[in-house]
Amino acid sequence: MPMILVQVLFKCIPLALTKLLSIIYLLTKAKKLLIHAISKTMRTLVTLGLFLGILNHLKGQDIPKSDSLNTQNSDSVKTQISTAIPDSTLEQPVSETEALKPVTNKAESEGFTGRFLRAFKKANRLYDEKAFGDAIEYYTRARKQIESEPELLSKLGDCYRFTKNNKGQLDCYGTLCQNGNAQPIQELYYAHALMESGSTEQARDFFSKYQNDERGKRMLKAIEKAESYKRNESEYQVNSSKFNSVQNDIGAVKYRDEVVFVSNRNPSPWVNRQSSWNSGGYFNIYKTNPSGQQKPVKWGGAMSSKYHDGPISFNSNYSMAYITRNGNYNEDAVDKKMYKLKIIEASLTGDGKETELGFNKPDYDFCHPSISANDSVLYFASNMPGGFGGMDIYKVKRDEFGFWGQPENMGEKINTPGNEIFPFAAKSGALYFSSDGQDGLGGLDIYIAKLKEDRITSVYNVGTPINTKDDDFAFYLDETGKSGYLSSNRKHGGMDDDIFEVKITGDPRYGKPATLIMVDKKDNHKLDSVEVVINGETLYSDTAGKVSVILEEEPDYGLLLSRSLYLPEQDSIHPKTISDEQFVKTYTLELDPKLAINGRVIDSKTGQSLDDVRIRITDILTNAEVQTHYTKSDGAYYQTFKGKRLNQKLVYFLRIDKPGYLQHTQILDTIPVNPGDMALETKLIKVELGMDLGKMANLNPIYFDQGKSKIRPDAAIELDKIVSILKDMPQITIELRAHTDCRAAAASNLSLSQSRASASMNYIIKKGIDKRRLKAKGFGETKLLNACACEGKTKDTCPESEHAKNRRTEFIVTKIKPAIITPAPGKKP
Structure with a gap:
């Protein structure tokens, strides 16, 4: 009977898991050695198929081979943190035998050699196989024998960290710190655990020790900004979704009229495929209706594989899906290397063809795809070399022929030495993502990156209630930009993740908070009701004279301030130049002098x-x-x-x-x-017949070169004034009268004056005045203004200034037509 049961199980359950094998082991003691070998192989194979350990890999958790401050295999990352913590303090990988030497010696001296070493060796093997959930049991057994062994506490603390057990981390890392046995990285782990538990001040003490490390610096900044994270609390509603299960449910997105999400709930009571990371099931893609009234069903076909499937992203018309999937099982490749994640492009029409995207690399992880609204850019997370540490956000563009180009790292504004994962390209053009390296509330937080012309202008923590002290990730908004989902372990903590519905009920603002204060110039009293127009938005100062605004890093802001009885003020603010987290500026308004x-x-x-x-x-x-x-x-x-x-x-x-x-x-x-x-x-001055316009308009004398009639530039200026008067008064006609002094022959002076009068008239005509309104006449020396005659026997004794008075041009009004009067506004003609 036992052998028959074994055969049935092997036919029904591909890659039978540890729990079933343990049952088989109890039923078939005769096959003990065979089953033990199969069990070990199965654990290895199952582990190879993880998303780097169920949800931790879905969340982008790195799996260190040593507890250095950064666990990537990139030398550049190690260089980044070397200024904070010397290399000598980083724990180096050691063999199991070497690791056990100090522990063995201590165990022998205290009399716990057999029982302790059996549990400790078993735990270490499970730890090396990344079966952290199983390893906890054996480390805990060993700890009962030797309570405060540093090596044991370090490994047990790591297991709790990888399985998201914050209470366990506080216990293990806290004990190491209290006993003085903690490495620098473990102090940072402890600080993160304190932060997640709400012990902010204790966390601050540990983060302060590592202000030269980017993570310590960011977390100190996050503690200082804690209040600002509450700014948008009233703008959101967050509620648990109705389709959550007792297992992990994450990554909900809209698919036509349904909701698609990822879960490791058990689809069948007869088959329980598990992962050894935390003894949870494999992730599959499920569908349901948004109300949650329909029981979620597993999406089969191309959407289903032997191991983990999801998260998933759909293109704009739902004809194509982009899925995270772990590598295919290969019986010939059974070793301790984890199978890496890759991104699959799957057609949802026709034959359902699947294509592994060309930029995937077998030695690195590519996961969490999100396609842009125009289907031209794919965002994803990866730990490929050349990044900033941990998992980084990348983008890859599709060319005009439909081929994907080379991935581009999104840069240091988004990526940190920590993990940046779960990007989401919103229809608005913003990019949301989760990070444990940016300043935040603890665990993974959700951030929004503002993009302008393919350039990142700013990155902001979305704040509460979207973020909590726990892990918050997989943010999604539908095409309205007002509703969506996020995933979080806020409800129960640890590895228990749920999906939450998100409603944006207001207008959340992200950026640097600024307070503008309005005061009176004379006595500095605060001014309320000052109208502040900032980039087109109108705000008003309160009774304390304050206006509170949120300033994004771009663009610059123009301000216009106005208040009754006061002079208006203008200003501009350049947020990029502001280093203060809380920007305060006082504006002094001056009473209007009513000039x-x-x-x-x-x-x-x-x-x-x-x-x-x-x-x-x-x-x-x-x-x-x-x-x-x-x-x-x-x-x-x-x-x-x-x-x-x-x-x-x-x-x-x-x-x-x-x-x-x-x-x-x-x-x-x-x-x-x-x-x-x-x-x-x-x-x-009223215009009358016989009036000289030149005299009335205070024209300067019009001069000509001696014996010439050509209009000089200085004369043109004065003639232009006459042109202006004639244009303003189209009802008048004038006569241009030119005069000379007595010097030279009378006949010659008469001829010269006529030429000068005609030249002046022609100039005015060329400026657009009707020639019928003009007449030119030369008088020579016949109309002298003084007694400076010099004809015949009369001797010239006058100074030049007196002769100059006789050389003149007059603009005499000879005719006035009735004016066509345009009445003032509001009056009848």
């Missing part, structure tokens, strides 16, 4: 107030037109200068005009020293 022009316009001849006068005001410093006013019946207008301060230079250009009057221009150039109004009176 203004209290103006009035009158007729220059009668002194009467003029209504409907248009006043256009331009800020010369900015070349911006400030405002246009129209005077009332009392000739008044009022212009305030918002935002202008006392003792600040004001330079404004005023253009004042009214139909039938010469336009008046004026520059207001002043530095006000007192608040309030500045009085300004303007006199407009």
Whole structure:
């Protein structure tokens, strides 16, 4: 009967596991030696098939061959931590015989040789085979014989660490530390365990000893930032999912209308395939509905293999899946080398073809794939050489022909000497991942990396309630970006992981907290209700004058501050230059002095107030037109200068005009020293027949070279002023009258003056004035303004200055048409 049972079991259960073999052993004592050999082989093969040890490998736990501060086989990693802890302190791998020598000697001296050594040797063999869950039992037996043996406590502490038993770590590593037998790395392990248990201050003491090590530095930073991790607590809801089991359930993602996740629950009561890492079952991919009302079912076919399957990621149309899977079982390769993880691309349509991605390497692990929203970039975790230590996050791009390129490390902003795993590419463009090397709350924490143009701009801890002191990982959001899942052992601790539903109910912000304080310039009292517009978002200061904001490292922030009765303020903040975790800046607001022009316009001849006068005001410093006013019946207008301060230079250009009057221009150039109004009176000149526009407009004399009529540059400037008047007053016609002094022959002077008048008129015509509005006439020396005649017997005795008065050009108004008056706004024509 026993042999028949053995045959049945071997047919039904591929690679029968340790528990069944132990039953067979009890039933078939006659086959003891054979079964013992099979059991040992099975344990090795099962161990080879792990995700580096069930969930610990799913979480990216490294499996050290020595307890150095970093357990990767990369020399560069060891170099990174050498400044923190000398190489001489790192435990080197030793043979089982060498390891047992000091323990054996102690055991012999204390009389526990046989019982102790049997348990200790058995535990060490299991430890070497990575069967940490089984090893704990035998180390515990041995410990009963020799309570505080350092070698035993070190190995037992490691077993507890690999199986996520924090209480056990505190016991073993704590005893080593208390007895003075702890290596530096074990002190760090103890500090992490203290952190996870909530003993923050005790953890700080140990982390402080290793401030030159990146992990010690990061964890000290995390302790200081503990309060800031609670910032977004009200923005999330986290609840246990309805499809959890008593086993491990992780990595939930959406698949069409279903939820797909990974679990090591036992799908059959008759078959119990287990792993020796922690005596748990193998991980398989399951499907269920989001409500959890449907019993989860194992996804068979291409989604199922002999060993661990998952986590999984789907492309945008669910036609392709990317799966983590451990290497195939090979009977000829039975040794102590772990089978490595690899990423499989599986078609979910047609023949369900599976393809091992070309960048997988047999000596390293490639796991936790996540495809980007546009299906062009695959993110994953790997411990391949060239990283920063532990597991690192990588990305690989698909080219235009559909082929994957070479993996690229995501760099030091994301990766640390610890483990970075479970990347998730959100539809928003952000990259989420888990890490035990970044500053955090303890264990694995979830982080968000902001990307801009394929460049990482910033990385932030997502904070509570997403993160806890336990392991939090496998974060996922659906296409809405508002709901998803995460995995965590927060409920029961240890290796018991569950899936939690996530709802984003608010607007979580990540970055550097900043406090902006608003005060009055005069007496420094706090100002509430100050409007703060920061990159388009409007906030208001509270009764303490404070505005609290979260600043991401990029972009820079522009601020506009305003409050009733106060002058506005502008500023910019450059978060990259801010080193403080809590940025505080005080802004001083000044009461508005209410600077203004209290103006009035009158007729220059009668002194009467003029209504409907248009006043256009331009800020010369900015070349911006400030405002246009129209005077009332009392000739008044009022212009305030918002935002202008006392003792600040004001330079404004005023253009004042009214139909039938010469336009008046004026520059207001002043530095006000007192608040309030500045009085300004303007006199407009009414245009009348026979008026000389040149004189009214204060033109400078128009000069010509001696005996010439060509318009000189200085004359052109003055003629342009006449052009401007004519354009402003299209209803007037003028006559250009040119005069000379008495010197030279009268006939010659008459001819020259006519030429000069004509030249001036032609210049004005070329500037766009209708020639029908212009007439040119030369008067020679016939209309002298003084007694400086010099014809005939009259002797010239006048100085040059008197002769200059006679050399002139006049712009006489000869006709005025009725003006077409445009009424001021709000008035009828």
